[in-house]
Amino acid sequence: MEAMRLDETDCWAAVVARDASAAGRFVYGVRTTGVFCRPGCPSRRPRRENVAFFAIPEAARAAGLRPCRRCRPEAAESGDERVALVRRACRLIEAAEDAPPGLSELGAELAVSPFHLQRLMRQFLGLSPKEYGDVVRIRRFREDLRAGEGIAGAAFGAGYGSSSRVYERAARELGMTPGRYRRGGTGERIAYAVAQGPLGQVLAAATERGVCFVALGDDPGDLARVLAAEFPGADLVDDAPALAEILGSVVAYLDGRLPHPELPLDLRGTAFQRRVWQELQRIPPGETASYGEVARRIGQPAAVRAVARACATNPAALVVPCHRVVRGDGAVSGYRWGVERKTALLEQERRPQTPARKRAGGD
Numbered sequence: 001m002e003a004m005r006l007d008e009t010d011c012w013a014a015v016v017a018r019d020a021s022a023a024g025r026f027v028y029g030v031r032t033t034g035v036f037c038r039p040g041c042p043s044r045r046p047r048r049e050n051v052a053f054f055a056i057p058e059a060a061r062a063a064g065l066r067p068c069r070r071c072r073p074e075a076a077e078s079g080d081e082r083v084a085l086v087r088r089a090c091r092l093i094e095a096a097e098d099a100p101p102g103l104s105e106l107g108a109e110l111a112v113s114p115f116h117l118q119r120l121m122r123q124f125l126g127l128s129p130k131e132y133g134d135v136v137r138i139r140r141f142r143e144d145l146r147a148g149e150g151i152a153g154a155a156f157g158a159g160y161g162s163s164s165r166v167y168e169r170a171a172r173e174l175g176m177t178p179g180r181y182r183r184g185g186t187g188e189r190i191a192y193a194v195a196q197g198p199l200g201q202v203l204a205a206a207t208e209r210g211v212c213f214v215a216l217g218d219d220p221g222d223l224a225r226v227l228a229a230e231f232p233g234a235d236l237v238d239d240a241p242a243l244a245e246i247l248g249s250v251v252a253y254l255d256g257r258l259p260h261p262e263l264p265l266d267l268r269g270t271a272f273q274r275r276v277w278q279e280l281q282r283i284p285p286g287e288t289a290s291y292g293e294v295a296r297r298i299g300q301p302a303a304v305r306a307v308a309r310a311c312a313t314n315p316a317a318l319v320v321p322c323h324r325v326v327r328g329d330g331a332v333s334g335y336r337w338g339v340e341r342k343t344a345l346l347e348q349e350r351r352p353q354t355p356a357r358k359r360a361g362g363d
Helices: 008-016 057-062 081-095 103-110 114-124 129-146 151-157 163-174 178-182 220-230 240-254 271-280 291-297 304-312 339-349
Strands: 027-030 035-037 051-054 189-197 200-206 211-217 235-238
Touching: 008 051, 027 057, 035 057, 051 057, 057 081, 057 129, 081 103, 081 114, 081 129, 103 114, 103 129, 114 129, 189 211, 189 220, 189 240, 200 220, 200 240, 211 220, 220 235, 271 291, 271 304, 291 304
Parallel strands: 189 235
Antiparallel strands: 027 035, 027 051, 189 200, 200 211
16 A cells, blocks of 8 residues: 655645644655754745655654754654554554564554554555564664664664674665775765756766766755765765766756766665666656656565655766656656756756757867
C-alpha cells in the first residue's frame, strides 16, 4: 500500500501562517538545513522549493532529517488514533536494544492484528515495521560513528550481532565501508565552484574520482553551505579552474547548447539509492518515468516511496536526472531544487537542441 499523500497546498498555507493548530497533522522538513519542524515553528520561513511534508515526525527522521530544537515537533500529539498507534509502534522499535521486534511481536504488544499494523505503518510512515527497524539501526550506527565511537562499539549499540553483519548490511546502507564513513570525508579534498546559469546559480563539486555534488539555487553562499552539510569532514576548496570543464558542460546543457553531460561520478549513497540513480540515468532526455515505473524497473515494485526519497536525496542534479521522474498521473512535483526548475528542465529537453556555438577563432 502506498503512503498517504498530504495536501501540500494546505500544508504550505499552514506553514506560511505559522498555524499552531496544525501541529500533530503533519511536520515539514527543510532540505537545506536538514531540520524538520511543526507548522507553527517561529523559525525563519524557508523557501517553498526546499520544503517537504511528512505525515508524522518519524517519517521525517527516516528521510534523514533531525528535529528542530525550538519547536520540538516530536512532542506534538495527534488526535488521530491511527497516527497514535503508528507512533507507539515506532517508539517500540526505537527502544529495542537488540534486533528490532518483528511484526507479530509488535502486534501482540499493541493489541492489534499484524496485518492492520503493517497497513497503517505503510499508510502514515511509508515503511513497513521491518523497514523502519532497518532505518533506526543504520541511523543509530551512523550517529555513533560520527560521534567517534569505534566500529565494534557502534555495531553493538545499533543492535548488529557481529562485525561481519555490519560489513554485510551497514556497508551497503552507508554506500561505503564503515571505516570510511566514520571519517566523514575527513582528509578528502573536494573542489567546487559556482557559476550563473539560465535557472539561477549552479554549484558543482568533485573529488579526484569524479563529480560528487551538483546543486541549483539562487544564492552561492546557500549552495556552499548545503555542500558543507553534505560533506562535513571534507576539505572543501573553491577552485574554479579545476571545475571549469564540468561547470561549462552543465551550464551549456542548461542553456540547451549541449546534450546531457556524461561525467565521471563519485556519489555517496546507500546501495538502494545508487540503484535508483543508475536507473534514472537510463531515462532518455525528453522522456519521463513515474516513481512506480522506476520501482518496477529496479525489481522492487512496492518501493515507490523509497524511490521518491532516493530522487529527493540525489546529490548530483542534472547529471543524475531525477527531474525526469514524475507522479503516476504525469504531474510534476517533488524536486529538491524547486518544482519551477523541474518544469523548465523538462520543457527544455522536449525542445529541439540548439547547436553548440563555435569557439572564437575556431573552424
